Amino acid sequence: MKLSEANLLPGDVCNTTDQSWIGKSIKWFENIWTGNATMTHSFIYIGAGNIVEALGSIKKNPITKYDNSQVIVYRVPLTDAERQALSAGMLSLIGGPYGFLKYPLFIADAGVTWLKSLFGNKNPCFFFSDTFGLPGDPVCSQLVVEGLYNFTSYRIKDAQGVIDEWKQFSPDYLNDELKLPVNHATVVFDSFPQQSLKAHLKDVFLGKAPMGAKRSGQWPTFRKHFLEGKVCAVCGGTNKLELHHLQPFHTDKSRELDPTNVLPLCEGNPAINCHLFFGHLESFKSWNINAVKDAALWAEKIKTRP
Numbered sequence: 001m002k003l004s005e006a007n008l009l010p011g012d013v014c015n016t017t018d019q020s021w022i023g024k025s026i027k028w029f030e031n032i033w034t035g036n037a038t039m040t041h042s043f044i045y046i047g048a049g050n051i052v053e054a055l056g057s058i059k060k061n062p063i064t065k066y067d068n069s070q071v072i073v074y075r076v077p078l079t080d081a082e083r084q085a086l087s088a089g090m091l092s093l094i095g096g097p098y099g100f101l102k103y104p105l106f107i108a109d110a111g112v113t114w115l116k117s118l119f120g121n122k123n124p125c126f127f128f129s130d131t132f133g134l135p136g137d138p139v140c141s142q143l144v145v146e147g148l149y150n151f152t153s154y155r156i157k158d159a160q161g162v163i164d165e166w167k168q169f170s171p172d173y174l175n176d177e178l179k180l181p182v183n184h185a186t187v188v189f190d191s192f193p194q195q196s197l198k199a200h201l202k203d204v205f206l207g208k209a210p211m212g213a214k215r216s217g218q219w220p221t222f223r224k225h226f227l228e229g230k231v232c233a234v235c236g237g238t239n240k241l242e243l244h245h246l247q248p249f250h251t252d253k254s255r256e257l258d259p260t261n262v263l264p265l266c267e268g269n270p271a272i273n274c275h276l277f278f279g280h281l282e283s284f285k286s287w288n289i290n291a292v293k294d295a296a297l298w299a300e301k302i303k304t305r306p
């Protein structure tokens, strides 16, 4: 199905990736700092087949423009009145400037934020954007969030439940935040490539997924990014480390890429298959509703064994 044929409502948030040189360089930079770069552009649907996006300047474009792109669309909880107000509000911004020069500043801040996080400091850095930035000019994802914040009561929260400032949004960050259950966003359209048939058949063969349930095409990137520097939650091993779903992805598709729904468990422990035993109680067809608690309990037992 094409994007323009999807049943969208004003206020639906769209994220996309593209292969243009600017798209590629944004991905390259984001990847350096976050190890995770999938999205290069965000825009918002305003109804009647039109979107508003910051691209050179703030523009209104027909949604058919993105019919053949890889797009994921999120619906956030808004009232009908808010959807109308947002549509009118976004239209009023058309022709405004685009924060193109903000990207290098944003990337510098993202870098400092990342460095600080290595030392346990979770507060985002805005030094470069604040010092050198033009405060009124948003990049694409910032325009989307600013619109939501200015014209509706909806706010995007981080994993700790703290409201995100609009100026900290890159397309990837927006995508990651909308996946958190705390933000109550649902996917209403997704044209990203799905899991390869070979990988799917392997999952089915191992009993890890039913034939009818295919993983998201974003899963390999999400998994790789999440597992970086992680160890098995039971034995501390890193051999054949898997990313276990607490709520299986095929029973709740909306939590497949939810960072609060996963636990690193290994399949390379020679004594026991940590993933199969603690994650799935000896059957990949089932799952352990107490996996986090059990993993912590047994990790502690192993650590303090006499």
Ligand SMILES: [Zn+2]
Pocket: 232, 233, 234, 235, 236, 237, 265, 266, 267, 268, 269, 274, 275
């Ligand atoms: Zn293990």
